[in-house]
Amino acid sequence: MRKSCLGENLTAFLFISPFLAIFVLFLGYPLIYSFYLSLNKVTTLVDVFNNLTFVGLDNFKTLFHDGLFGWSLLMTLYYAGLIVPLGIASSLLLAVLLNNKLKFHSLFRTAFFLPYVLDLFVVGIVWTFIYSPHFGILNRILEALNIRYFSEQGFLGNPLTAMPAVVLVNVLKGAGFGMVLYLAALQNIPQSIYESAEVDGAGWWQKLTKITIPLLRPVTLFMVIVGVVAALNAFVEIYAMTSGGPSVNIGGKAYGATWVTGYYLFDTFYVRLKLGYAAAMSYVLLAIAVCVSLINIRILRPKTEY
Amino acid sequence: MRYVLALMILALILGCAKEATREGIVLKVWETYNSEERPVFLSLVEEFEKQHPGIKIEAVNIPFDGLEPKILTALATQTAPDIARVDVAFLPKLAIRGALYALDQFRVESIKSELRPVALSSCIVDGKTYGIPDQVNGLCLFYNKELFREAGLDPNKPPSSWDEFIDYAKKLTNKEKGVYGFGMKNSLWWTLPFIYSFGGDLLTPDNKHCALTSDEAIAGFQFKVDLYAKYRVEGGAWRSGGIRDDMGFQSQVYAMIFNGPWAVKGLERSGIDFGVALIPKGPKGYATNVGGNNMVVFSTSKHPKEAAQFLMFIASKDSQAKWANSLGQVPVNMLADGLIDFSRHPYLKIFMEQMKYAKPRPPIASYPEIENDVNPEMQAALDGKKSVREAMEAACKKVDAILQEEEALKAGLKKQAR
Amino acid sequence: MILLYVALTFAAFVVLFPFIWMIITAFKQPGTEFSSQILPSKPTLENFKRVFTEFGFVRYFLNSTIVAVSSGVLATLLASLAAYAFTFKNFVFKEKMYGLIIASMMVPGLMYVVPQFAIINKLGWMNTYRAMIVPHLANVFGLFLLRQYMGTIPKSLIDAAKMDGANDLQIYGRIVIPLSLPIVATLFLLTFQFHWSNFLWQLIVTNKENLYTVPVGLAMFKQQHEELYTLKMAASAVSIVPISLIFVFAQRYFIEGITRGAVKE
Structure with a gap:
């Protein structure tokens, strides 16, 4: 037995070694390095690696008292809480609809996939127009219905609607990505399962909730975790549409209603040049992401092996 | 599959672009000129190379949005170019963190008196000159x-x-x-x-x-x-x-x-x-x-003296007159004011007039x-x-x-x- | 049923809004991109012409194709090999290693740039295609996705093959990959797209304009104070052609999984 165990290990490592080699060099090392960076303060810019000032856990302590960071985490949770379920729901809906024998399905698929490959700035500009106060299409429609709530601020300028508005744009842009993943996964569900369910008299709703969705769980887990990671990294979508605004006044301080951590991180890194502080922030984000992922893995663990 | 492999091999071969070895000094410049400014800049480079036979200028056009991240990454590994054109707000950040040469040691004094004070002031940090203005504007x-x-x-x-x-x-x-x-x-x-x-x-x-x-x-x-x-x-x-x-x-x-x-x-x-x-x-x-751009010399440069020479050339009276006349921009060198053909650029007079009322930037990083x-x-x-x-x-x-x-x-x- | 078609068409129209705007703008005269007229008053091909003559997009496309295709192929290959081992093999530290690998994607990408660049620099890979390709070959998302998917392949199939004396490479090549083809093809598509739009990294590792890629070229249209929208939209419109073509032609293949029946019991 021992010999075959060794053989098993050996072949396994042969299979993962190319991946692992690249991983260790280009991801593992930077990972460790940025953790070390989080314990340091960067002062000079030239030859950063040899000019660090060790400060221990100071960065983390400062982070703990940083009101803006706390706010940004809240906004990130809000953002993730909206975009992850909506993104998954819309992708799943599209995949299920466009998987069957609907006419023109490949045309529709292409249509829904296209926004995914578009530049976020292009998408951002167009949606800014749609959302804008006074002139925006959406506002004009609402004004025709005598709703004037959005006339002055538009959708991105109103703290209540800014985040949902950004989320909607991203959901529409990203639905094609999820759709493709779900479509691919749908191919792996044997037709026979549906057929036997039909024999038992199951309708489309039962088939969807009892067969399709449970069997897509692995991909859903992937979508949740990737969605959370994307939300923690969100930068371009915010930069392209709101720059972190509009302002909310809390306790005499103005905070941005879309000021998510990814945006704050970019600001800290490239504008404020606090590389150590940004690294500490990243590690807090990592901790949060790991926790969220573990919870999700628990929830979405497949209940039946087949 | 065969094509893919061929492509990959091609990638590896093409990828090994050789560094050309040249005689004399090569100054690398990262700039963000737009498509109209670029040809004018390159013609100035040509003129400079003609006047200074030992020096070659290698200019790379960088998209504005990527310039600062690129500079920061390059500085961290000491691979920054000799010269870069940076936004006025970025210069002091680099200067106080030891990334730039103070140019006072390279006799830039002579040109300073010719430069528009609001432009020059954006290059001065704690009394030292860390750059030469190359573009100045105001709203x-x-x-x-x-x-x-x-x-x-x-x-x-x-x-x-x-x-x-x-x-x-x-x-x-x-x-x-x-x-x-x-x-x-x-x-x-x-x-x-x-x-x-x-x-x-x-x-x-x-x-x-x-x-x-x-x-x-x-x-x-x-x-x-x-x-x-x-x-x-x-x-x-x-x-x-x-x-x-x-x-x-x-x-x-x-x-x-x-x-x-x-x-x-x-x-x-x-x-x-x-x-x-x-x-x-x-x-x-x-x-x-006041806004605009300044040219700076990175502290990792091996040829700061020559780099400073190039900066002064760009800001010189003749270069700036050419710049202003070709592009309708405010010259940073005041001696060029008299050489401008305003008939070609009807708005330039207003821009220059407005700069008289410009308040220097706060000298902070x-x-x-x-x-x-x-x-x-x-x-x-x-x-x-x-x-x-x-x-x-x-x-x-x-x-x-x-x-x-x-x-x-x-x-x-x-x-x-x- | 008709309602469904109407809803889908409407939804498609809404999500394609930016796309439509991009195409319209690409045909507008520069300086009129935001004029009150929605359609161009004098449509022009000038923008497309300038993109390829004045802005060197021919070379950028060549560079991007080399980078995106080789990255897509290699990253998918590496991820599928690793995913095979993580799904079907037992070995020491398997789950610990996997956990660590997955965790690495939860650190914001920003943090990787400087250390990765330092390595590239040490290796002397500045200004090469390698520098753009190799650091992203360990595609953690891809590994995760493939393992999630391969996990749904019935173990019985693998065991049966083992009984028949197939070795791991054969199982990988003849059973697992064909069965995972839809997701493998999807991963290639996504990796391709990632490299086709990876602006910052591709800019940072090149100091030569003839090595610039499409995303770097597109960024050139955003200048310090103004953006050349008509040119940018023309270039963007052309830049999404390859991926759209791949999608249109490959979807039948990888979504409708022509390999089905053959291996399924």
Whole structure:
């Protein structure tokens, strides 16, 4: 037995070694390095690696008292809480609809996939127009219905609607990505399962909730975790549409209603040049992401092996 | 599959682009010139190489959005070029963190007296010269002549004072037609002309504290807020998600905006009948802010002396005259003023006139941080969530904290240097 | 049923709004991109012409194709090999290693740039295609996705093959990959797209304009104060052609999984 165990290990490592080699060099090392960076303060810019000032856990302590960071985490949770379920729901809906024998399905698929490959700035500009106060299409429609709530601020300028508005744009842009993943996964569900369910008299709703969705769980887990990671990294979508605004006044301080951590991180890194502080922030984000992922893995663990 | 492999092999071969070995000195330059400026720059490079046979210039055009991250990454590994063209706000950040050569040791003294003081001042940090200005600009008032005529205003008589400005803007605003008298940005830099023209400033004269809570600064910002909130002549361009000022000017929904020399070419092509004027006078006269770009030499350069020579060449009288005449931009060298053919660039005179009233940039390294922290406060005031005074007080707290942090950073760096 | 078609068409129209705007703008005269007229008053091909003559997009496309295709193929290959081992093999530290690998994607990408660049620099890979390709070959998302998917392949199939004396490479090549083809093809598509739009990294590792890629070229249209929208939209429109074509032609293949019946019991 021992010999075959060794053989098993050996072949396994042969299979993962190319991946692992690249991983260790280009991801593992930077990972460790940025953790070390989080314990340091960067002062000079030239030859950063040899000019660090060790400060221990100071960065983390400062982070703990940083009101803006706390706010940004809240906004990130809000953002993730909206975009992850909506993104998954819309992708799943599209995949299920466009998987069957609907006419023109490949045309529709292409249509829904296209926004995914578009530049976020292009998408951002167009949606800014749609959302804008006074002139925006959406506002004009609402004004025709005598709703004037959005006339002055538009959708991105109103703290209540800014985040949902950004989320909607991203959901529409990203639905094609999820759709493709779900479509691919749908191919792996044997037709026979549906057929036997039909024999038992199951309708489309039962088939969807009892067969399709449970069997897509692995991909859903992937979508949740990737969605959370994307939300923690969100930068371009915010930069392209709101720059972190509009302002909310809390306790005499103005905070941005879309000021998510990814945006704050970019600001800290490239504008404020606090590389150590940004690294500490990243590690807090990592901790949060790991926790969220573990919870999700628990929830979405497949209940039946087949 | 075979094609893919071939492609990959091709990649590996093509990838090994060889470094050409040349005689003499090669100066690498990272620049962000646009497609109109680039040919003019390259012709200046050619001239420089002709005059200095031992020196070659290797210029790489970098997209503006990627320049700062690229510079920071390169500095971290000591692979920065010799020279880069950077935004005026970025220079002091690099300077205080030891990334730049102080050029005073390379006899730049001779050219300094020729340069426009507002431009030069953006290169000076703690008394040392860390760059040579290569472009300087400030905001002016752009107005739509067609909309002026429609409102019964004389298109050749732009408003000259804030009172007149309000009067004009009211006449221009026609909400039925979706036209607003003015469109403005919410950002500190774009607010400075208001604050300056009321006699206010961002920092106290010693540059140690925030001065936005002074009565003058508050009056200036209050005026800006009133344009939107009280007089109702501004179209909400400052909002996140609003129609941006420059876009709205092009689609003729804002009759007046602030903008700079860079906008002229695009507007000329758009076919809009527009004029450029000084930003209207406030209680303390005309005023504007300063922006632009400076050329710097990185402290990792092996040929700082030659690099400084190149910088001085670009800022020289002849180069700047050529620059101004080809592109319609304000020359950084004042001696070039006399060599400009204004008939080719009708707006240049106004731009140069406006620069006379430009107030030098605050000589601090944390200006971009200040922008980012102050903007939300100003937005809250514009949105009526706070009074102007409350907003400025909250902003000043943030600014003072940033200034303190900068002091601490500088002190730490000094200790490290010793 | 008709309602469904109407809803889908409407939704498609909404999500394609930016796309439509991009195409319209690409045909507009520069400086009129935001004029009150929605359609171009004098449509022009000038923007497309300038993109390829003045702005060197021919070379950028070549570079991007080399980078995106080789990255797509290699990253998918590496991820599928690793995913095979993580799904079907037992070995020491398996789950610990996997957890660590997955966790690495939860650190914001920003943090990787400087250390990765330092390695590239040490290796002397500045200004090479390698520098753009190799650091992203360990595609953690891809590994995760493939393992999630391969986990749904019935173990019985693998065991049966083992009984028949197939070795791991054969099982990988003849059973697992064909069965995972839809997701493998999808991963290639996504990796391709990632490299086709990876602006910052591709800019940072090149100091030569002839090595610039499409995303770097597109960024050139955003200048310090103004953006050349008509040119940018023309270039963007052309830049999404390859991926759209791949999608249109490959979807039948990888979504409708022609390999089905063959291996399924």
